[in-house]
Amino acid sequence: MSEEELVGRVLVNGSVTLCKLLRDSAIQTLDPIVGHRLLGVRRRAKVLMFDFDSGMTLVMHMKLSGQWAIRRPDGRRRVAGHPVPKPAQSYPHRATHAVLTFDDGTTVYYSDIRQFGWWRLLPTPDVDALIASFGFGPEGTEPLDPKAFAAALSRRTIPIKTLLLDQSFVAGLGNIYVDEVLFAARIHPATPANNVSAVKRNRIVAAIPVVLAEGIRQEGATIINSIAVPENGFPAVHGREGQPCVRCGTPIRKIRVGARGTYFCPNCQQLPWRARVASAGTGGD
DNA sequence: TGCGTTGTTTCACC
């Protein structure tokens, strides 16, 4: 969203009112980009990069509760990310920690109710090394190589959900979207990765880019206090504990997998026979 | 008030 709205504009003002937003930044002020033109926007995994014509790049991660709200000079507004602050209310909100103003009158409000997100300002040539240091795997928004995916799964015993959350394995999936991918692929989230059949594996490969595309289209899922407000039936399972499965009507269940809240349909997503036996044999559940 | 929340890192251990 930011690309079409902001690229080509000059940043005329940038204020950060939460010191720790730039805590780990090489440069602790936005001064080096104020008065400069935004040349382009990039994304890798969940990291956004804004390249300015001063040779500096603003890099950011919104973590679990970051939000971008763009207000155009004509009053039109676009909001992406966390649902709080409510898009309809007035900005800045109590949770607004940075405001950017561009030369056409466009204003960007960055809010983060949990304050876990971060911004870093650094020379553009240093960005690649920073991104490399994160060790991201292949982009989930791009088609994955099914052979490499199969080989990787066969070597891992951890729950498939935990593996899909690993950004060095596939980059871009968070807790909500992993649950949605596994629902689309009809796989129990606790299934050991090496017990996922070839058919189900291919369903995962197909589902990942589709789920991420829908998440991006919606500009973030609306989940407030663990309760989803689905749009067009999405999210289908995450945040819908006790509500009927959109496919079979069975109440959605919530469990913990790898210490993460995990939603699934107990009818559509069953453990394979091998995993059930293994889990019964060790007395686990 | 302590627990839940998520993305990520760190830790002990095999």
Added chain:
DNA sequence: CGGTGAAACAACGC
């Protein structure tokens, strides 16, 4: 050394 699982951390709302 790498896979694993658990714990830690960030801050806040309920």
